Amino acid sequence: MLPDTPRLRSLSRPECIALLVGASVGRLGLSIDALPVILPVNYLLIDGGIVFRTVHGTKLDAATRHAVVAFEVDEYERDGSAGWSVLVRGVASETTSQEILAAARSRGLSSWALDGSADHHVLIDTDVVTGRRFGF
Numbered sequence: 367m368l369p370d371t372p373r374l375r376s377l378s379r380p381e382c383i384a385l386l387v388g389a390s391v392g393r394l395g396l397s398i399d400a401l402p403v404i405l406p407v408n409y410l411l412i413d414g415g416i417v418f419r420t421v422h423g424t425k426l427d428a429a430t431r432h433a434v435v436a437f438e439v440d441e442y443e444r445d446g447s448a449g450w451s452v453l454v455r456g457v458a459s460e461t462t463s464q465e466i467l468a469a470a471r472s473r474g475l476s477s478w479a480l481d482g483s484a485d486h487h488v489l490i491d492t493d494v495v496t497g498r499r500f501g502f
Contacts, residue, residue: 373500373501373502374498374499374500375498375499375500376496376497376498377450377452377496377497377498377499379495381497381499382452382495382496382497383411383492383495385439385441385450385452385497386411386416386439386452386454386492386495387411389439389441390408390409390410391406391407391408391409391439391478392406392407392409392416392418392437392438392439393405393406393407393437393438393439394406394407394418394425394435394436394437395435395436395437395438396424396425396428396433396435396436396458397433398424403424405424405425405478406478407420407425407477407478408475408476408477408478409437409475410469410470410473410475411492412466412469412470412473413465413466413469414492415466415489415490415491415492416437416454416456416489416490416492417461417466417469417470417475417487417488417489417490418475418477418478418487418488419470419475419476419477419484419485419486419487419488420477420484420486420487420488421477421483421484421485421486422486425458425488426460426486426488428458428488429458429459429460429486429488429489430459430460432457432458432459433457433458434455434456434457434458435455435456435457435458435490436453436454436455437453437454437455437456437490438451438452438453438454439451439452440452447501447502448499448500448501448502449499449500449501450497450498450499450500451497451498452495452496452497453495453496453497454490454492454494454495455494456490456491456492456493456494457490457491458488458489458490459488459489460486460487460488460489461487461488461489462487463489466487466489467487470487475487
C-alpha cells in the first residue's frame with residue numbers, strides 16, 4: 367500500500383551537482399529596486415560554477431554589482447507523485463575567463479530566447495547548494 371503523503375529527503379551536494387549537470391534551464395532569483403524577480407536562463411555548469419549568457423540589463427547589472435542571487439532548478443511529475451529541486455545561493459559576477467568562455471562556446475551555451483546577441487557571461491559560485499527530492 368502506498369503512503370498517503372510523499373516522502374521528502376534532503377539531497378547531498380554531489381546529488382545536487384549531478385542534477386544541475388543534467389538540466390539546462392534554471393531560474394535566477396534577484397532583487398530589482400528591493401523587489402524580488404525570477405528570470406529563466408539557459409545555463410551550464412562549468413568548472414563548478416553556473417554560467418549563463420545575457421545582454422545588458424537586469425541580470426548583467428546584478429553580476430557587475432556582485433549581488434548575492436538565488437538559482438533554482440527542478441523537475442516534477444505532473445501528477446505530483448515525485449520531483450526534486452536544487453537551490454544555489456551565491457555571488458554573481460561577469461566572467462571574462464578565457465577558459466570558461468571557451469567551454470561555454472564549445473558546449474553550445476545559448477541565451478534564453480535571444481538571437482545570439484547575449485555576449486556577456488555571468489558566473490554564479492556554488493558554495494551554497496541545497497536540494498530536496500520527494501516521492502512515494
